[in-house]
Amino acid sequence: MRRVFIAGVGATRVDEHWDKSLRDLMRESSLKAIQDSGLSKKDIEAIYVGNMSSGFLQGQEHLGSLLATWIGVPGVAAAKVEAACASGGAALHQAYLAVRSGVYDCVLVVGVEKMTDAYTGDVTDALVMAEDQEYVAFTGLSFVALNAFVYRYYMKKYGVRQEDIAYFAVHDHKYAVNNPLAQYPRPITLDEVMKSPLVADPIHLLESAPIGDGSAALVLCSEEKLKALGKDVHLEIAGSAVATDVFSLHERADPTTLLATVKAARKAFSMASIEPKDVDVLEVHDAFTVLGVIHLEDMGFAKKGEGWRLLKEGQLEKDGDLPTNTMGGLKARGHPVGATGIYQVYEITLQLRGEAGKNQVPDPEVGVAQNVGGVGGTVAVHVVRRVR
Amino acid sequence: MAYLRSVPRVWREREIKYRLIGGACRSCGRRFYPYRQTCPACGSEEVERVKLPETGTVEVFTVVRSPPSEFAEQAPYVVALVRLDDGTLVPAQITDVDPGEVYEGMRVEAALRRYRTQGERGIIEYGIKFRPLIQ
Ligand SMILES: [Zn+2]
Numbered sequence: 001m002r003r004v005f006i007a008g009v010g011a012t013r014v015d016e017h018w019d020k021s022l023r024d025l026m027r028e029s030s031l032k033a034i035q036d037s038g039l040s041k042k043d044i045e046a047i048y049v050g051n052m053s054s055g056f057l058q059g060q061e062h063l064g065s066l067l068a069t070w071i072g073v074p075g076v077a078a079a080k081v082e083a084a085c086a087s088g089g090a091a092l093h094q095a096y097l098a099v100r101s102g103v104y105d106c107v108l109v110v111g112v113e114k115m116t117d118a119y120t121g122d123v124t125d126a127l128v129m130a131e132d133q134e135y136v137a138f139t140g141l142s143f144v145a146l147n148a149f150v151y152r153y154y155m156k157k158y159g160v161r162q163e164d165i166a167y168f169a170v171h172d173h174k175y176a177v178n179n180p181l182a183q184y185p186r187p188i189t190l191d192e193v194m195k196s197p198l199v200a201d202p203i204h205l206l207e208s209a210p211i212g213d214g215s216a217a218l219v220l221c222s223e224e225k226l227k228a229l230g231k232d233v234h235l236e237i238a239g240s241a242v243a244t245d246v247f248s249l250h251e252r253a254d255p256t257t258l259l260a261t262v263k264a265a266r267k268a269f270s271m272a273s274i275e276p277k278d279v280d281v282l283e284v285h286d287a288f289t290v291l292g293v294i295h296l297e298d299m300g301f302a303k304k305g306e307g308w309r310l311l312k313e314g315q316l317e318k319d320g321d322l323p324t325n326t327m328g329g330l331k332a333r334g335h336p337v338g339a340t341g342i343y344q345v346y347e348i349t350l351q352l353r354g355e356a357g358k359n360q361v362p363d364p365e366v367g368v369a370q371n372v373g374g375v376g377g378t379v380a381v382h383v384v385r386r387v388r
Numbered sequence: 389m390a391y392l393r394s395v396p397r398v399w400r401e402r403e404i405k406y407r408l409i410g411g412a413c414r415s416c417g418r419r420f421y422p423y424r425q426t427c428p429a430c431g432s433e434e435v436e437r438v439k440l441p442e443t444g445t446v447e448v449f450t451v452v453r454s455p456p457s458e459f460a461e462q463a464p465y466v467v468a469l470v471r472l473d474d475g476t477l478v479p480a481q482i483t484d485v486d487p488g489e490v491y492e493g494m495r496v497e498a499a500l501r502r503y504r505t506q507g508e509r510g511i512i513e514y515g516i517k518f519r520p521l522i523q
Contacts, residue, residue, distance in 0.1 A: 121457035128456055134401055135422045136479050138503060138515060140452060140459040141467045148450035149469055152492075156448075200450040246428050250469050250477045251420050253429075 004099045005226045006235040006384065007106075008037025009346045011216035014183040014334030022058050022114040025215035027070045030110050033217035034071075038229045041071060044219070045104040047078035050091030050111040051338035053126040054080075057118045067110065077104075084130035085287065086373030087111065088216075088341025089242065089380025095220050096240040096382075105225045111342030112215040123211055127337070130374035132248050144208060144288070146249055146375050148200040151290040153255045155202075158305030160293075166193045166207050167311050168289040169331045175318070176328030178358035179347075183212045183334030193289075207289040209335035216342035218349075233353050238366075239268035239383030249375045258376030261298035265370065265381045269300075272366070272383040276300040280364035281351045282324045283344035285372040285379075286331060295370055296324070299381075323361040326351060341371030345382055352386045392510045405515045406500060408440040410476050419476045442498035443521055444472035451487045458504045466490050470518050484519035495521040 010032025012025050020028075026049065034041055049063040060066070064078030081091035088111030095109035115123055127143040155162065170190050176182035188206060196206035226234060243263035246252050252259070269275065276299065284299075286292025296307035301322055310316055316324040327333050327347040330340060348367035350356045364386070371380045403409055410421040415432035423437050449468035452459070459465070466482040468490070482490050483501055496518035503515045 119457070121455070121460055124454060125456045125458075134397075135405070137456070138405075138513070139467055139479050139481055140455060140462065140465060140503065141479060142452055142454060142456055144454065145450045145452050145467055149448045152448040152450070156492075197453075198451070199454050200452050202450075248479075250479050251428050 001100050002102050003223050004096050004220055004237045005223065006218055006237065006345070006349055007039060007221045007226060007229065008033045008035070008219040009217070009349045010036055011181055011343060011346050012214050013181045014212045014214035014336055014343070016116045017213040018116070020213070022054055022060060022112060023066060023070050025114060025213060026063070026067050026110050026112040029112070029215040029217040030067065030071050030108055033108065033219050037219040038231070039106060039219060039221070041073050043106045044073055044076055044108045046076055046098055046107040048091040048095045048107065048109045049078070049080045050088035050109070050341060051080055051113060052082060052084055052087045053113065053129070053337070056126045056129070057122070058114060083378040084373035085285070085337045086341060086371045086378040086380050087338035089369070089371030089382065090341070090373070090378065092218065092341060092345060092382060093240050093242045093380055096237050099220050099222055106219065106221045108217060108219055109342065110215060110217040111339035113336035113338040114213045115211045115336060116213050120211070130377065136248050136250070142200060144200040144203055147288045147291065148203050149249060150255055150294070150375060151202055151288070154290055154294065157256050160305065160308055162202060163190060163194065164308040164312060165293050166190060166204065166289050168286055168292040169193050169207050171311060171316060172286065172325050172329035172331035175326050175359050176332030179327040179333055182328040182332055183210060184332045185328070203288055209287045209330035212334040212336050214334060214336035214339050214343070216339050216346045218342060218345060234387040235349060235352055236385050236387050237382060238272035238385040239381070241267035241271065242378065242380045243267065244378050245376050247377050256294065257304065258294065258298050258372065258379060260376050260379035261295055261370060261372070261381070264379045265299040268381040268383050272385060274366055274383060278366050279322065279368050281326060281348060281361050281367045282322055283347060283369040284324060284329070285340065285370055286325065286329050287335060287372070291372070292329070299370060318359055318361050326356065326359045326361060341369070341380055344369035344371060345384065348384050352384060392506055395511055398511060398513055408442065408478070408498060408516055410438050410440045411435040412438045419474060421476050421478045440476050440478070441473040444470045444478070444496060444518070446482065446490060446492055446494040446496055447471045447477065448492065449482060449490055458506070468518070470496060481517045482519070483517040495523070497521045
């Protein structure tokens with residue numbers, strides 16, 4: 001099997017892009033990534049598009065072929081990959097397998113979501129499509145409500161104060177300030193978070209990832225292809241894993257642990273021959289503050305019930321032991337759902353190349369991105385390593 | 389804009405939804421809702437259809453204030469995970485009580501209620517909600 005490298009990256013700002021369509025966004029990030037790679041369009045042999053809700057929000061499916069035409073390479077293999085909010089990570093896994101297997105030398109993987117074309121109630125409908133429509137969403141549960149259950153269970157089981165969890169939002173905003181692509185590049189205080197309106201008790205508005213539009217793209221290639229480019233920094237995808245859990249939250253034995261995270265992280269870490277202590281920069285899927293804390297625990301960075309300590313003790317800061325969400329995370333960079341998994345790897349790439357500006361972590365070598373679909377029905381974990 | 393569901397789609401779920409039919413796995417002992425032929429815990433096909441108990445306890449709940457489009461007129465409303473008396477966990481709305489009066493540990497019983505009306509052309513969907521149990 002062949003080694004897989006990230007040759008180029010590109011992304012749009014996460015924003016309310018009133019002047020740009022779904023296809024404009026994915027075209028923009030794709031062309032940026034191809035340009036960044038030093039390869040040309042003609043090198044692309046296959047395209048994977050991670051997207052959750054274009055069928056419902058735009059009435060548009062068949063995104064693989066659409067993008068191939070809109071970037072002017074009709075003829076290549078292409079398809080959309082869907083796994084709710086983990087669509088980006090799942091698409092990256094497919095792209096990785098395509099190069100790793102030796103079938104393709106050069107593939108494009110794009111994450112995209114255009115959420116502001118729809119009314120808020122319809123976006124709420126789209127997001128809860130990640131859960132069982134016939135027996136769970138049927139009750140009027142929103143996606144936020146499901147996460148509210150997790151929050152309640154977590155605080156009850158471990159006796160953690162909400163303030164210590166909600167601080168994750170403050171952390172994210174602090175780092176978004178220096179991310180030119182972030183949707184909300186401004187600081188917020190814990191007091192503002194705790195006094196913001198409730199969306200579904202106990203989840204406050206400012207504990208929830210926002211609605212936004214965006215697209216991020218990566219060009220992956222084989223070692224042979226990479227050598228021809230003559231780059232100084234080689235970024236290898238050293239681990240790529242996707243795992244699933246029992247589909248509906250209410251049927252799982254322990255709602256405070258996402259078993260799909262545990263499984264995907266173990267698999268990806270083992271592929272890369274790393275342990276949690278080897279991770280220099282981390283992106284976690286904190287769609288809601290409590291999930292950020294739970295992910296730190298499920299990936300093995302903290303004991304169950306103690307993830308909040310990493311936040312409080314400053315270990316998640318850029319100069320801490322485990323720099324996390326250093327470009328603003330889901331809360332403040334934004335969460336255009338199907339694109340998020342690709343934004344995370346885009347940001348890890350900037351860090352490993354030393355291009356993260358004021359948010360730069362000192363000389364990182366190993367980066368990890370964790371991308372969650374639904375309330376953990378699917379989780380993708382990727383390990384990226386700088387190779388000298 | 390929620391899409392219209394067909395009459396057969398709602399019709400074929402009627403027994404499981406109206407009567408609270410769950411599964412009991414003969415291999416691992418797990419009970420679950422809704423019923424299906426394969427156990428989600430162990431993968432066994434040896435699953436028995438069981439009528440679940442109609443009383444239970446509110447285990448966790450939340451008040452939905454930013455609802456899916458078809459529930460817009462009902463907000464704010466309470467959704468909960470109810471631990472039935474046989475140990476099975478079921479998602480449902482809590483009804484016949486002010487949202488502010490629901491608490492964890494509250495004893496509740498099943499009641500057949502209207503869940504949503506699909507505009508002027510669609511059908512009216514019913515299902516089980518839970519109301520405070522008067523002892
Ligand atoms: Zn079983």
